Amino acid sequence: MNKRLTEGIWGVAFILPQMLGLLVFAFIPLVSAFVLSMMKWDGFGEKRFIGLDNFAGQLNHPDFKLALANSAWYTILVVPLGILLAILIAVALNKVRGKTLYRLFYYMPVVTSSIAVSIVWLWLLNSEFGIINVYLKQWFEIQGPDWLTNRKLVIPSIAMLSIWWGLGGNMVLFLAGLQGISSTYYEAAQIDGASKLRQFWHITLPLLSPTTFFATIMSMIGSFQVFDQSFVMTGGGPAKASYTIVYHIYQLAFVEFTFGKSAAAAVMLFVIILTLTLFQMYVSKRWVHYGG
Template sequence: MGRKWLRSETFTAWAFMSPGLVLLAVFVVWPILFSIPLSLTDYSVIGETSFVGFDNFSRAFKDPKFLVALWNSLIYVLIVPVLQILSIFMAILVNSKIPGIKIFRTAYYIPVVTSMVAVAIIWNWLLSNNGVVNYIFMSLGIIDTKVGWLSSSSTALYVLMFITTWKGLGYYMMLYLAGLQAIPEELYDAAKIDGASRFKVIMRITVPLLKPYVFFCSLISLMSAIRVFDEMFVLTEGGPGNSTLTSSLYIYQQGIEQFKFGYASTLGLLVSVVIGILSIFVFKFNQKGGVNPY
């Protein structure tokens, strides 16, 4: 029985997964479990550790900077539907059998694999007072004076949301492209014979059959939006003021910069609860679309 199981596909599957599962357990599961008791202390490495109970949680709800950071993270969630809709239509556009289409697919995917530091340098130059964006907008008469896109509290967060959308489009486009190529061509042929327009084909065939991919992409996009960090850390450091301060950046500041690991763990757990609640809404929404049949 033992030798038979060792030769089975189940054992082979677990053997291939085991290195990844070990890394996941050490670097993801264990820190999450350890953060729960840590959130009940004032652990800071450089000082004595003492048990404080739920004081960190009550402090978090009274912390104005954390509330602002959490609100900015929730505003960031607005990019999720925009990003998914644009990605679907981009995938439909590049899912064509025309010469040179692979070049466009590669070009759309380049921002995904580009370092955030390199992206930050490029966008910082484009959005500077004497940058290309101000020059184009002033030439077209859209603006009369130069705008500090990243230095103004009224525009900085939305500019970062645009950069995140631009950088993530290629990633989700590729996922949706994989879904499109799994849809049987016979369905499209039947729709054309019935005289369905291109728009009806997309809405009645393509989008419903992409439901599992929409669910998956929406879920990971939602989590990424709440936990966004790189753009703020590299481009604005949470400023001007706290206009681009997000929950992940604030947790980093409390834990890594100020060594308040107990309080940072508390903030991380609260953000995890928010992500869990929003994820439940994503699950509920996709149940209506019938994810499982496909």
């Protein structure tokens, strides 16, 4: 047996577990979801093929449209603010003493259960005895709003939780990106008399653009899949003001037991996320700079 063939066999042996895991837990469920989306099935009886009726029904379903609008509004709030805050905090912590300890504190919420985080924030945002409204009253003599029972505030309130929860993950990414920027750029800028603000705008942000692009893609995907916070804190209310697209998928599958419709909604969400991701990848050619 020649050396190249032996190396090929060992290579296949090493990647085989990962490929099997990808096949069993990703590819097969994905194909199954596509097939199920064209079926009528209640989870117990026989499946019946109905073509694209489930997709047509979802496109005309008012709950699907509402859930998509709520998810889009949530994404618009979470992604830009979360990325901006993560960049600013990463820059602030980049060269301070005890950076590792700060990074640990900021990252701790990321590894905390979403259910636990939601329950804590459910208490913090309680309109009657929540700690945020209590301090607003004591310190500023302001009557706090109904964070989770006001239709206009419920999505921003959940978004505020999510920004805090995911801030540490993005911050760590940007800290790693900052470590990869050569100090020679800043030294040259200082010799030319550039201020700290100009260095940040013309050096830091452009050279962080690959990290920003990755963080934006991942944040957008995660934000369109928000479910736990809405389920635990509001149950999709008030009056479905926090009814998200994944909550809609859950409702169709495990409350109404219309698994075909649920799979169709999930496939449509997949197509939406894929389309937005491909669009961002296309647009990124204009603002993402690799180098330095």
